[in-house]
Amino acid sequence: MFKILKYSFYDLLRSRWSYVYLGFYLLLGFVLLFLNQDLSKAVITLMNVIIVLVPLIATILGVMYFYNSREFTTLLLAQPLRRSRIFLGQYLGVAGSLSLSLVLGLGLPFALYGLFRSGAIWDFSLLLLTGVFLNLIFTALAFLVALANDNRIKGFGYAVLLWLFLAVIYDGLFLLSLILLEEYPLDTFALGASLLNPIDLSRTLILLKLDISALLGYTGAVFKSFFGTSLGLVISLGVLLLWTVLPTGLMLRKARSKDF
Amino acid sequence: MIHIENLHKKFGRNPVLEGVELSIAGSGIHAILGPNGSGKTTLIKSILGMVCPDRGSIHLDGTPIRGEWAYRNRMGYLPQIAEFPSNLAVAELFRMIADLRQQEGQAWPLIERFGLQPFMDKKLGTLSGGTRQKVNLVLTFMFDAPLYILDEPTSGLDPRAMIALKTLIRERKSSGALFLITTHIMPLVEELADNVIYLLEGRVYFEGSLEQLYHHTGENHVEPAIAAIAEQTHV
Ligand SMILES: Nc1ncnc2c1ncn2[C@@H]1O[C@H](COP(=O)(O)OP(=O)(O)OP(=O)(O)O)[C@@H](O)[C@H]1O
Numbered sequence: 001m002f003k004i005l006k007y008s009f010y011d012l013l014r015s016r017w018s019y020v021y022l023g024f025y026l027l028l029g030f031v032l033l034f035l036n037q038d039l040s041k042a043v044i045t046l047m048n049v050i051i052v053l054v055p056l057i058a059t060i061l062g063v064m065y066f067y068n069s070r071e072f073t074t075l076l077l078a079q080p081l082r083r084s085r086i087f088l089g090q091y092l093g094v095a096g097s098l099s100l101s102l103v104l105g106l107g108l109p110f111a112l113y114g115l116f117r118s119g120a121i122w123d124f125s126l127l128l129l130t131g132v133f134l135n136l137i138f139t140a141l142a143f144l145v146a147l148a149n150d151n152r153i154k155g156f157g158y159a160v161l162l163w164l165f166l167a168v169i170y171d172g173l174f175l176l177s178l179i180l181l182e183e184y185p186l187d188t189f190a191l192g193a194s195l196l197n198p199i200d201l202s203r204t205l206i207l208l209k210l211d212i213s214a215l216l217g218y219t220g221a222v223f224k225s226f227f228g229t230s231l232g233l234v235i236s237l238g239v240l241l242l243w244t245v246l247p248t249g250l251m252l253r254k255a256r257s258k259d260f
Numbered sequence: 261m262i263h264i265e266n267l268h269k270k271f272g273r274n275p276v277l278e279g280v281e282l283s284i285a286g287s288g289i290h291a292i293l294g295p296n297g298s299g300k301t302t303l304i305k306s307i308l309g310m311v312c313p314d315r316g317s318i319h320l321d322g323t324p325i326r327g328e329w330a331y332r333n334r335m336g337y338l339p340q341i342a343e344f345p346s347n348l349a350v351a352e353l354f355r356m357i358a359d360l361r362q363q364e365g366q367a368w369p370l371i372e373r374f375g376l377q378p379f380m381d382k383k384l385g386t387l388s389g390g391t392r393q394k395v396n397l398v399l400t401f402m403f404d405a406p407l408y409i410l411d412e413p414t415s416g417l418d419p420r421a422m423i424a425l426k427t428l429i430r431e432r433k434s435s436g437a438l439f440l441i442t443t444h445i446m447p448l449v450e451e452l453a454d455n456v457i458y459l460l461e462g463r464v465y466f467e468g469s470l471e472q473l474y475h476h477t478g479e480n481h482v483e484p485a486i487a488a489i490a491e492q493t494h495v
Protein backbone atom coordinates (compact mmCIF):
# COMPACT_ATOMS: atom_id res chain seq x y z
CA MET A 1 0.00 0.00 0.00
CA PHE A 2 2.80 2.45 0.84
CA LYS A 3 4.38 1.84 -2.54
CA ILE A 4 1.11 2.74 -4.27
CA LEU A 5 0.76 5.75 -1.98
CA LYS A 6 4.29 6.76 -2.93
CA TYR A 7 3.61 6.53 -6.68
CA SER A 8 0.32 8.42 -6.45
CA PHE A 9 1.99 11.04 -4.34
CA TYR A 10 4.89 11.48 -6.78
CA ASP A 11 2.48 11.50 -9.65
CA LEU A 12 0.66 14.42 -8.04
CA LEU A 13 3.89 16.17 -7.15
CA ARG A 14 4.80 16.06 -10.81
CA SER A 15 1.48 17.47 -11.91
CA ARG A 16 1.14 21.21 -11.67
CA TRP A 17 -2.00 21.06 -9.53
CA SER A 18 -0.13 20.53 -6.28
CA TYR A 19 1.87 23.66 -7.01
CA VAL A 20 -1.20 25.64 -7.95
CA TYR A 21 -2.76 24.77 -4.58
CA LEU A 22 0.46 25.37 -2.71
CA GLY A 23 0.76 28.76 -4.39
CA PHE A 24 -2.87 29.51 -3.63
CA TYR A 25 -2.51 28.75 0.07
CA LEU A 26 0.75 30.70 0.30
CA LEU A 27 -0.90 33.69 -1.28
CA LEU A 28 -3.94 33.33 0.97
CA GLY A 29 -1.78 33.18 4.07
CA PHE A 30 0.25 36.26 3.19
CA VAL A 31 -2.75 38.29 2.08
CA LEU A 32 -4.73 37.47 5.22
CA LEU A 33 -1.83 38.42 7.47
CA PHE A 34 -1.25 41.60 5.53
CA LEU A 35 -4.90 42.61 5.75
CA ASN A 36 -5.46 41.65 9.39
CA GLN A 37 -2.09 42.66 10.81
CA ASP A 38 -2.90 40.33 13.68
CA LEU A 39 -2.40 36.59 14.04
CA SER A 40 -5.56 35.66 15.94
CA LYS A 41 -7.80 37.77 13.72
CA ALA A 42 -6.21 36.20 10.66
CA VAL A 43 -6.94 32.78 12.12
CA ILE A 44 -10.65 33.56 12.25
CA THR A 45 -10.81 34.78 8.66
CA LEU A 46 -8.75 31.79 7.66
CA MET A 47 -11.26 29.47 9.30
CA ASN A 48 -14.08 30.74 7.13
CA VAL A 49 -12.01 30.22 4.03
CA ILE A 50 -10.67 26.79 4.99
CA ILE A 51 -14.03 25.39 5.92
CA VAL A 52 -15.51 26.11 2.52
CA LEU A 53 -12.56 25.94 0.16
CA VAL A 54 -10.66 22.91 1.46
CA PRO A 55 -13.66 20.64 0.86
CA LEU A 56 -14.18 22.10 -2.62
CA ILE A 57 -10.56 21.64 -3.62
CA ALA A 58 -10.44 18.11 -2.21
CA THR A 59 -13.65 17.23 -4.05
CA ILE A 60 -12.43 18.53 -7.38
CA LEU A 61 -8.92 17.11 -7.16
CA GLY A 62 -10.21 13.78 -5.82
CA VAL A 63 -12.61 13.29 -8.73
CA MET A 64 -10.07 14.51 -11.27
CA TYR A 65 -7.32 12.28 -9.96
CA PHE A 66 -9.59 9.25 -9.86
CA TYR A 67 -10.65 9.60 -13.48
CA ASN A 68 -7.22 10.58 -14.76
CA SER A 69 -5.47 7.70 -13.06
CA ARG A 70 -7.78 5.05 -14.46
CA GLU A 71 -4.94 3.62 -16.53
CA PHE A 72 -2.71 3.38 -13.50
CA THR A 73 -5.53 1.67 -11.60
CA THR A 74 -6.23 -0.95 -14.26
CA LEU A 75 -2.51 -1.59 -14.57
CA LEU A 76 -2.29 -2.18 -10.83
CA LEU A 77 -5.38 -4.38 -10.75
CA ALA A 78 -3.66 -6.94 -12.99
CA GLN A 79 -0.72 -7.15 -10.59
CA PRO A 80 -0.52 -9.31 -7.48
CA LEU A 81 -1.80 -6.53 -5.24
CA ARG A 82 -4.80 -6.39 -2.93
CA ARG A 83 -7.66 -4.36 -4.36
CA SER A 84 -8.27 -2.49 -1.11
CA ARG A 85 -4.59 -1.53 -0.94
CA ILE A 86 -4.67 -0.14 -4.46
CA PHE A 87 -7.51 2.21 -3.69
CA LEU A 88 -6.43 3.04 -0.14
CA GLY A 89 -2.95 3.84 -1.42
CA GLN A 90 -4.23 6.17 -4.13
CA TYR A 91 -6.68 7.80 -1.74
CA LEU A 92 -4.02 8.50 0.85
CA GLY A 93 -1.70 9.75 -1.89
CA VAL A 94 -4.23 12.36 -2.99
CA ALA A 95 -5.37 13.38 0.51
CA GLY A 96 -1.74 13.42 1.64
CA SER A 97 -0.53 15.69 -1.11
CA LEU A 98 -3.48 18.04 -0.59
CA SER A 99 -2.77 18.19 3.11
CA LEU A 100 0.90 18.85 2.47
CA SER A 101 0.01 21.81 0.24
CA LEU A 102 -2.34 23.10 2.93
CA VAL A 103 0.06 22.76 5.83
CA LEU A 104 3.07 24.14 3.95
CA GLY A 105 1.14 26.85 2.15
CA LEU A 106 -0.48 28.28 5.28
CA GLY A 107 2.16 27.23 7.77
CA LEU A 108 4.97 29.10 6.06
CA PRO A 109 3.46 32.62 6.09
CA PHE A 110 2.18 32.24 9.64
CA ALA A 111 5.51 30.86 10.85
CA LEU A 112 7.32 33.79 9.24
CA TYR A 113 4.93 36.14 10.97
CA GLY A 114 5.99 34.81 14.36
CA LEU A 115 3.41 32.11 14.96
CA PHE A 116 5.68 30.10 17.21
CA ARG A 117 6.07 32.97 19.65
CA SER A 118 2.36 33.71 19.71
CA GLY A 119 -0.53 32.33 21.70
CA ALA A 120 -2.41 31.60 18.49
CA ILE A 121 -0.30 28.55 17.72
CA TRP A 122 -2.75 26.06 19.22
CA ASP A 123 -5.71 27.63 17.49
CA PHE A 124 -3.77 27.60 14.26
CA SER A 125 -2.70 23.97 14.69
CA LEU A 126 -6.27 22.92 15.33
CA LEU A 127 -7.29 24.81 12.22
CA LEU A 128 -4.76 22.90 10.15
CA LEU A 129 -5.78 19.60 11.74
CA THR A 130 -9.40 20.33 10.83
CA GLY A 131 -8.25 21.16 7.30
CA VAL A 132 -6.48 17.79 7.08
CA PHE A 133 -9.65 16.05 8.27
CA LEU A 134 -11.71 17.89 5.66
CA ASN A 135 -9.20 16.81 3.00
CA LEU A 136 -9.50 13.19 4.07
CA ILE A 137 -13.30 13.33 4.25
CA PHE A 138 -13.93 15.03 0.93
CA THR A 139 -11.31 13.07 -0.99
CA ALA A 140 -13.00 9.88 0.22
CA LEU A 141 -16.42 11.21 -0.79
CA ALA A 142 -15.02 12.24 -4.19
CA PHE A 143 -13.53 8.78 -4.76
CA LEU A 144 -16.83 7.20 -3.71
CA VAL A 145 -18.82 9.31 -6.17
CA ALA A 146 -16.31 8.69 -8.97
CA LEU A 147 -16.37 4.93 -8.33
CA ALA A 148 -20.13 4.93 -8.60
CA ASN A 149 -20.14 6.88 -11.90
CA ASP A 150 -18.24 5.75 -14.98
CA ASN A 151 -19.36 8.90 -16.74
CA ARG A 152 -16.88 11.62 -15.83
CA ILE A 153 -19.22 14.52 -16.36
CA LYS A 154 -21.88 12.98 -14.15
CA GLY A 155 -19.34 12.04 -11.49
CA PHE A 156 -17.92 15.53 -11.48
CA GLY A 157 -21.38 17.05 -11.29
CA TYR A 158 -22.57 14.86 -8.42
CA ALA A 159 -19.39 15.45 -6.43
CA VAL A 160 -19.65 19.23 -6.77
CA LEU A 161 -23.36 19.06 -5.92
CA LEU A 162 -22.51 17.12 -2.78
CA TRP A 163 -20.05 19.83 -1.79
CA LEU A 164 -22.59 22.54 -2.58
CA PHE A 165 -25.17 20.77 -0.46
CA LEU A 166 -22.92 20.37 2.57
CA ALA A 167 -21.26 23.80 2.31
CA VAL A 168 -24.20 25.99 1.39
CA ILE A 169 -27.62 24.38 1.03
CA TYR A 170 -27.49 22.48 4.30
CA ASP A 171 -27.31 25.65 6.38
CA GLY A 172 -30.17 27.19 4.45
CA LEU A 173 -32.34 24.13 4.95
CA PHE A 174 -31.45 24.12 8.60
CA LEU A 175 -32.49 27.73 9.09
CA LEU A 176 -35.67 27.10 7.18
CA SER A 177 -36.55 24.14 9.37
CA LEU A 178 -35.89 26.27 12.47
CA ILE A 179 -38.48 28.73 11.28
CA LEU A 180 -40.96 26.04 10.32
CA LEU A 181 -40.59 23.95 13.45
CA GLU A 182 -40.75 26.82 15.95
CA GLU A 183 -42.09 25.22 19.11
CA TYR A 184 -40.61 21.81 18.57
CA PRO A 185 -37.80 20.89 21.02
CA LEU A 186 -35.06 22.16 18.79
CA ASP A 187 -31.97 21.39 20.76
CA THR A 188 -31.58 17.73 19.93
CA PHE A 189 -32.49 18.49 16.34
CA ALA A 190 -29.82 21.18 16.13
CA LEU A 191 -27.31 18.91 17.78
CA GLY A 192 -28.00 16.16 15.27
CA ALA A 193 -27.89 18.59 12.40
CA SER A 194 -24.45 19.84 13.32
CA LEU A 195 -23.04 16.34 13.73
CA LEU A 196 -24.38 15.20 10.37
CA ASN A 197 -22.45 17.75 8.36
CA PRO A 198 -18.64 17.65 8.52
CA ILE A 199 -18.39 21.29 7.45
CA ASP A 200 -20.69 22.53 10.22
CA LEU A 201 -18.94 20.27 12.64
CA SER A 202 -15.54 21.70 11.71
CA ARG A 203 -16.81 25.22 12.20
CA THR A 204 -18.21 24.37 15.62
CA LEU A 205 -15.00 22.64 16.58
CA ILE A 206 -12.80 25.61 15.72
CA LEU A 207 -15.12 28.19 17.27
CA LEU A 208 -15.31 26.16 20.47
CA LYS A 209 -11.55 26.24 20.65
CA LEU A 210 -11.37 29.94 19.80
CA ASP A 211 -14.07 30.45 22.40
CA ILE A 212 -16.00 33.00 20.39
CA SER A 213 -19.61 32.44 21.34
CA ALA A 214 -20.82 35.31 19.20
CA LEU A 215 -19.84 33.46 16.04
CA LEU A 216 -20.97 30.03 17.17
CA GLY A 217 -24.46 30.37 15.78
CA TYR A 218 -27.42 28.42 16.99
CA THR A 219 -26.09 24.88 16.52
CA GLY A 220 -22.74 25.79 18.00
CA ALA A 221 -24.37 27.37 21.04
CA VAL A 222 -26.51 24.28 21.62
CA PHE A 223 -23.43 22.16 21.14
CA LYS A 224 -21.54 24.14 23.73
CA SER A 225 -24.28 24.20 26.32
CA PHE A 226 -24.88 20.51 25.83
CA PHE A 227 -21.32 19.22 26.02
CA GLY A 228 -19.31 22.08 27.48
CA THR A 229 -16.14 23.23 25.80
CA SER A 230 -13.67 20.42 26.43
CA LEU A 231 -16.07 17.51 25.98
CA GLY A 232 -17.42 19.33 22.93
CA LEU A 233 -13.93 19.43 21.44
CA VAL A 234 -13.34 15.74 22.06
CA ILE A 235 -16.72 14.75 20.68
CA SER A 236 -16.45 16.88 17.56
CA LEU A 237 -12.97 15.52 16.83
CA GLY A 238 -14.28 12.00 17.36
CA VAL A 239 -17.18 12.53 14.99
CA LEU A 240 -14.84 14.03 12.41
CA LEU A 241 -12.78 10.87 12.67
CA LEU A 242 -15.94 8.85 12.14
CA TRP A 243 -16.73 11.05 9.16
CA THR A 244 -13.32 10.07 7.75
CA VAL A 245 -13.54 6.36 8.39
CA LEU A 246 -17.09 5.89 7.14
CA PRO A 247 -16.77 7.24 3.56
CA THR A 248 -13.36 5.55 3.25
CA GLY A 249 -14.90 2.22 4.24
CA LEU A 250 -17.79 2.73 1.84
CA MET A 251 -15.36 3.65 -0.92
CA LEU A 252 -13.34 0.45 -0.38
CA ARG A 253 -16.51 -1.61 -0.33
CA LYS A 254 -17.67 -0.09 -3.58
CA ALA A 255 -14.24 -0.74 -5.11
CA ARG A 256 -14.36 -4.40 -4.14
CA SER A 257 -17.27 -5.24 -6.42
CA LYS A 258 -16.47 -2.97 -9.36
CA ASP A 259 -15.65 -4.31 -12.83
CA PHE A 260 -12.66 -2.90 -14.68
CA MET B 261 -4.80 -25.88 -13.38
CA ILE B 262 -7.75 -23.61 -14.25
CA HIS B 263 -11.19 -24.89 -13.43
CA ILE B 264 -14.26 -22.80 -14.22
CA GLU B 265 -17.76 -23.80 -13.21
CA ASN B 266 -21.08 -22.32 -14.25
CA LEU B 267 -19.72 -18.80 -14.66
CA HIS B 268 -22.32 -16.06 -15.18
CA LYS B 269 -21.77 -12.37 -15.80
CA LYS B 270 -24.17 -9.62 -16.79
CA PHE B 271 -23.29 -6.02 -17.51
CA GLY B 272 -26.45 -4.18 -16.61
CA ARG B 273 -29.09 -6.04 -18.58
CA ASN B 274 -26.63 -7.46 -21.07
CA PRO B 275 -25.86 -11.12 -20.28
CA VAL B 276 -22.31 -11.85 -21.44
CA LEU B 277 -21.34 -15.12 -19.77
CA GLU B 278 -24.15 -17.61 -19.24
CA GLY B 279 -22.76 -20.70 -17.64
CA VAL B 280 -19.20 -21.09 -18.85
CA GLU B 281 -17.66 -24.47 -17.97
CA LEU B 282 -13.98 -24.94 -18.63
CA SER B 283 -11.15 -27.07 -17.36
CA ILE B 284 -7.61 -26.54 -18.54
CA ALA B 285 -4.57 -28.36 -17.24
CA GLY B 286 -0.94 -29.04 -18.00
CA SER B 287 1.01 -26.96 -20.45
CA GLY B 288 0.32 -25.98 -24.03
CA ILE B 289 -1.44 -23.23 -25.91
CA HIS B 290 -5.19 -22.81 -25.72
CA ALA B 291 -6.80 -20.43 -28.17
CA ILE B 292 -9.99 -18.75 -27.00
CA LEU B 293 -12.02 -17.87 -30.09
CA GLY B 294 -15.38 -16.27 -30.64
CA PRO B 295 -17.00 -13.36 -32.43
CA ASN B 296 -16.58 -9.75 -31.24
CA GLY B 297 -18.47 -9.23 -28.04
CA SER B 298 -18.76 -12.94 -27.24
CA GLY B 299 -17.16 -12.42 -23.85
CA LYS B 300 -13.55 -13.52 -24.34
CA THR B 301 -12.12 -10.50 -22.58
CA THR B 302 -14.78 -10.73 -19.89
CA LEU B 303 -13.85 -14.37 -19.24
CA ILE B 304 -10.15 -13.50 -19.03
CA LYS B 305 -10.75 -10.56 -16.74
CA SER B 306 -12.83 -12.80 -14.50
CA ILE B 307 -9.86 -15.15 -14.17
CA LEU B 308 -7.73 -12.14 -13.25
CA GLY B 309 -10.22 -10.87 -10.69
CA MET B 310 -10.76 -7.58 -12.54
CA VAL B 311 -14.35 -8.45 -13.40
CA CYS B 312 -16.47 -9.86 -10.58
CA PRO B 313 -18.73 -12.68 -11.86
CA ASP B 314 -22.35 -12.83 -10.69
CA ARG B 315 -22.39 -16.57 -10.21
CA GLY B 316 -20.15 -19.58 -10.56
CA SER B 317 -16.61 -20.28 -9.46
CA ILE B 318 -13.06 -20.16 -10.74
CA HIS B 319 -10.39 -22.36 -9.20
CA LEU B 320 -6.71 -22.04 -9.87
CA ASP B 321 -4.56 -25.00 -8.82
CA GLY B 322 -7.43 -26.18 -6.66
CA THR B 323 -8.10 -22.96 -4.72
CA PRO B 324 -10.94 -20.55 -5.45
CA ILE B 325 -9.65 -17.16 -6.60
CA ARG B 326 -12.48 -15.11 -5.15
CA GLY B 327 -11.06 -12.37 -2.95
CA GLU B 328 -7.53 -13.65 -3.47
CA TRP B 329 -4.73 -11.61 -5.00
CA ALA B 330 -1.40 -13.38 -4.53
CA TYR B 331 -2.20 -15.86 -7.31
CA ARG B 332 -1.61 -13.11 -9.85
CA ASN B 333 2.08 -13.62 -9.05
CA ARG B 334 1.81 -16.81 -11.03
CA MET B 335 0.47 -15.24 -14.20
CA GLY B 336 1.50 -12.84 -16.89
CA TYR B 337 -1.41 -10.92 -18.36
CA LEU B 338 -1.47 -9.00 -21.60
CA PRO B 339 -4.54 -6.73 -21.71
CA GLN B 340 -6.31 -6.22 -25.02
CA ILE B 341 -6.04 -2.46 -24.67
CA ALA B 342 -2.77 -1.34 -23.17
CA GLU B 343 -3.46 1.29 -20.55
CA PHE B 344 -0.46 3.11 -19.15
CA PRO B 345 -0.05 6.30 -17.15
CA SER B 346 0.79 8.63 -20.02
CA ASN B 347 3.27 10.86 -18.20
CA LEU B 348 5.56 7.97 -17.28
CA ALA B 349 8.60 6.99 -19.37
CA VAL B 350 8.93 3.40 -20.62
CA ALA B 351 11.91 2.62 -18.37
CA GLU B 352 10.09 4.11 -15.37
CA LEU B 353 7.10 1.89 -16.02
CA PHE B 354 9.19 -1.29 -16.01
CA ARG B 355 10.97 -0.16 -12.86
CA MET B 356 7.70 0.76 -11.16
CA ILE B 357 6.02 -2.57 -11.86
CA ALA B 358 9.10 -4.52 -10.69
CA ASP B 359 9.12 -2.40 -7.54
CA LEU B 360 5.39 -2.91 -6.90
CA ARG B 361 5.65 -6.67 -7.40
CA GLN B 362 8.85 -6.79 -5.36
CA GLN B 363 10.29 -9.12 -7.95
CA GLU B 364 13.35 -8.82 -10.13
CA GLY B 365 12.00 -8.52 -13.65
CA GLN B 366 14.00 -9.70 -16.66
CA ALA B 367 13.12 -6.78 -18.90
CA TRP B 368 16.36 -6.23 -20.84
CA PRO B 369 16.43 -9.38 -22.97
CA LEU B 370 12.83 -8.63 -23.99
CA ILE B 371 13.51 -4.97 -24.67
CA GLU B 372 16.27 -6.06 -27.06
CA ARG B 373 14.11 -8.68 -28.71
CA PHE B 374 11.41 -6.19 -29.51
CA GLY B 375 13.85 -3.41 -30.33
CA LEU B 376 12.56 -1.02 -27.68
CA GLN B 377 15.96 0.44 -26.71
CA PRO B 378 15.42 3.80 -28.48
CA PHE B 379 12.11 4.31 -26.68
CA MET B 380 13.17 3.76 -23.08
CA ASP B 381 13.12 7.44 -22.17
CA LYS B 382 10.01 8.32 -24.18
CA LYS B 383 6.77 9.09 -22.38
CA LEU B 384 4.20 6.33 -22.72
CA GLY B 385 1.57 8.76 -23.94
CA THR B 386 3.63 9.62 -27.02
CA LEU B 387 4.25 6.07 -28.29
CA SER B 388 2.72 4.62 -31.46
CA GLY B 389 0.13 1.86 -31.12
CA GLY B 390 2.49 -0.95 -32.10
CA THR B 391 5.23 0.33 -29.82
CA ARG B 392 2.77 0.45 -26.92
CA GLN B 393 1.89 -3.15 -27.66
CA LYS B 394 5.59 -4.07 -27.49
CA VAL B 395 5.85 -2.36 -24.10
CA ASN B 396 2.74 -4.28 -23.11
CA LEU B 397 4.44 -7.53 -24.17
CA VAL B 398 7.64 -6.81 -22.23
CA LEU B 399 5.55 -6.07 -19.16
CA THR B 400 3.74 -9.39 -19.54
CA PHE B 401 6.80 -11.56 -20.06
CA MET B 402 9.32 -9.87 -17.79
CA PHE B 403 8.31 -12.11 -14.90
CA ASP B 404 8.55 -15.87 -15.32
CA ALA B 405 5.14 -17.41 -14.78
CA PRO B 406 3.57 -20.84 -15.24
CA LEU B 407 0.49 -19.22 -16.83
CA TYR B 408 0.26 -16.53 -19.48
CA ILE B 409 -3.01 -14.94 -20.54
CA LEU B 410 -2.74 -12.94 -23.73
CA ASP B 411 -5.70 -10.92 -25.03
CA GLU B 412 -5.09 -10.22 -28.74
CA PRO B 413 -1.29 -10.26 -28.45
CA THR B 414 -0.62 -9.48 -32.11
CA SER B 415 -2.67 -6.33 -32.49
CA GLY B 416 -0.62 -3.60 -34.14
CA LEU B 417 2.62 -5.59 -34.37
CA ASP B 418 4.87 -5.40 -37.43
CA PRO B 419 6.07 -8.70 -39.00
CA ARG B 420 9.38 -8.66 -37.20
CA ALA B 421 7.78 -8.19 -33.81
CA MET B 422 5.24 -10.86 -34.70
CA ILE B 423 8.03 -13.39 -35.30
CA ALA B 424 9.75 -12.35 -32.08
CA LEU B 425 6.48 -12.88 -30.23
CA LYS B 426 5.84 -16.32 -31.71
CA THR B 427 9.38 -17.42 -30.85
CA LEU B 428 8.92 -16.14 -27.32
CA ILE B 429 5.64 -18.00 -26.89
CA ARG B 430 7.17 -21.25 -28.18
CA GLU B 431 10.15 -20.91 -25.84
CA ARG B 432 8.01 -20.36 -22.77
CA LYS B 433 5.71 -23.18 -23.81
CA SER B 434 8.60 -25.60 -24.12
CA SER B 435 9.71 -24.67 -20.62
CA GLY B 436 6.31 -25.79 -19.41
CA ALA B 437 4.09 -22.68 -19.39
CA LEU B 438 0.36 -22.76 -20.06
CA PHE B 439 -1.07 -20.18 -22.45
CA LEU B 440 -4.55 -18.77 -22.92
CA ILE B 441 -4.62 -16.66 -26.04
CA THR B 442 -7.50 -14.84 -27.69
CA THR B 443 -7.11 -13.84 -31.30
CA HIS B 444 -9.03 -13.30 -34.49
CA ILE B 445 -6.09 -14.35 -36.65
CA MET B 446 -6.75 -17.92 -37.69
CA PRO B 447 -3.36 -18.70 -39.26
CA LEU B 448 -1.87 -17.88 -35.85
CA VAL B 449 -4.19 -20.42 -34.27
CA GLU B 450 -3.13 -23.09 -36.78
CA GLU B 451 0.49 -22.29 -36.19
CA LEU B 452 0.50 -22.18 -32.40
CA ALA B 453 -2.57 -23.64 -30.76
CA ASP B 454 -2.83 -27.12 -29.27
CA ASN B 455 -6.41 -26.62 -28.25
CA VAL B 456 -9.33 -24.45 -29.32
CA ILE B 457 -12.07 -23.04 -27.09
CA TYR B 458 -14.94 -21.46 -28.99
CA LEU B 459 -17.11 -19.07 -27.04
CA LEU B 460 -20.58 -18.23 -28.29
CA GLU B 461 -23.70 -16.81 -26.69
CA GLY B 462 -22.13 -16.86 -23.28
CA ARG B 463 -21.07 -20.51 -23.32
CA VAL B 464 -18.21 -22.70 -24.41
CA TYR B 465 -19.63 -23.90 -27.68
CA PHE B 466 -16.75 -26.09 -28.72
CA GLU B 467 -13.64 -27.26 -26.96
CA GLY B 468 -11.02 -29.61 -28.30
CA SER B 469 -7.79 -30.08 -30.22
CA LEU B 470 -7.33 -28.82 -33.75
CA GLU B 471 -7.82 -32.38 -35.07
CA GLN B 472 -11.08 -32.67 -33.20
CA LEU B 473 -12.18 -29.34 -34.63
CA TYR B 474 -11.39 -30.49 -38.17
CA HIS B 475 -13.07 -33.80 -37.60
CA HIS B 476 -16.12 -32.18 -36.03
CA THR B 477 -16.64 -29.85 -38.99
CA GLY B 478 -15.20 -31.81 -41.88
CA GLU B 479 -12.89 -28.93 -42.77
CA ASN B 480 -9.12 -28.87 -42.81
CA HIS B 481 -8.45 -25.27 -41.85
CA VAL B 482 -9.42 -23.30 -38.79
CA GLU B 483 -11.08 -20.47 -40.63
CA PRO B 484 -13.74 -22.49 -42.48
CA ALA B 485 -14.12 -24.77 -39.48
CA ILE B 486 -14.95 -21.85 -37.21
CA ALA B 487 -17.24 -20.44 -39.87
CA ALA B 488 -18.97 -23.82 -40.03
CA ILE B 489 -19.51 -23.87 -36.28
CA ALA B 490 -20.91 -20.36 -36.40
CA GLU B 491 -23.25 -21.49 -39.22
CA GLN B 492 -24.58 -24.45 -37.21
CA THR B 493 -25.82 -22.13 -34.51
CA HIS B 494 -28.00 -20.22 -36.92
CA VAL B 495 -29.91 -23.26 -38.12
N1 LIG C 1 -17.15 -2.80 -18.28
C1 LIG C 1 -18.20 -3.10 -19.09
N2 LIG C 1 -19.38 -2.49 -18.90
C2 LIG C 1 -20.45 -2.79 -19.69
N3 LIG C 1 -20.42 -3.68 -20.67
C3 LIG C 1 -19.28 -4.33 -20.91
C4 LIG C 1 -18.10 -4.08 -20.13
N4 LIG C 1 -17.11 -4.87 -20.60
C5 LIG C 1 -17.63 -5.57 -21.61
N5 LIG C 1 -18.94 -5.27 -21.82
C6 LIG C 1 -19.83 -5.87 -22.82
O1 LIG C 1 -19.70 -7.27 -22.72
C7 LIG C 1 -19.75 -7.88 -23.99
C8 LIG C 1 -18.53 -8.76 -24.18
O2 LIG C 1 -17.38 -7.98 -24.23
P1 LIG C 1 -15.93 -8.62 -24.33
O3 LIG C 1 -14.96 -7.49 -24.30
O4 LIG C 1 -15.76 -9.67 -23.29
O5 LIG C 1 -15.94 -9.29 -25.79
P2 LIG C 1 -14.78 -9.97 -26.60
O6 LIG C 1 -15.19 -11.35 -26.86
O7 LIG C 1 -13.48 -9.78 -25.89
O8 LIG C 1 -14.81 -9.13 -27.94
P3 LIG C 1 -13.62 -8.70 -28.94
O9 LIG C 1 -13.39 -9.84 -29.85
O10 LIG C 1 -14.17 -7.53 -29.67
O11 LIG C 1 -12.44 -8.36 -28.11
C9 LIG C 1 -19.85 -6.74 -24.99
O12 LIG C 1 -21.20 -6.64 -25.37
C10 LIG C 1 -19.43 -5.52 -24.23
O13 LIG C 1 -20.12 -4.40 -24.68
Ligand SMILES: [Mg+2]
Pocket residue numbers: 300301302340411
Ligand atom coordinates in the same frame (compact mmCIF):
# COMPACT_ATOMS: atom_id res chain seq x y z
MG1 LIG D 1 -11.81 -8.79 -26.24
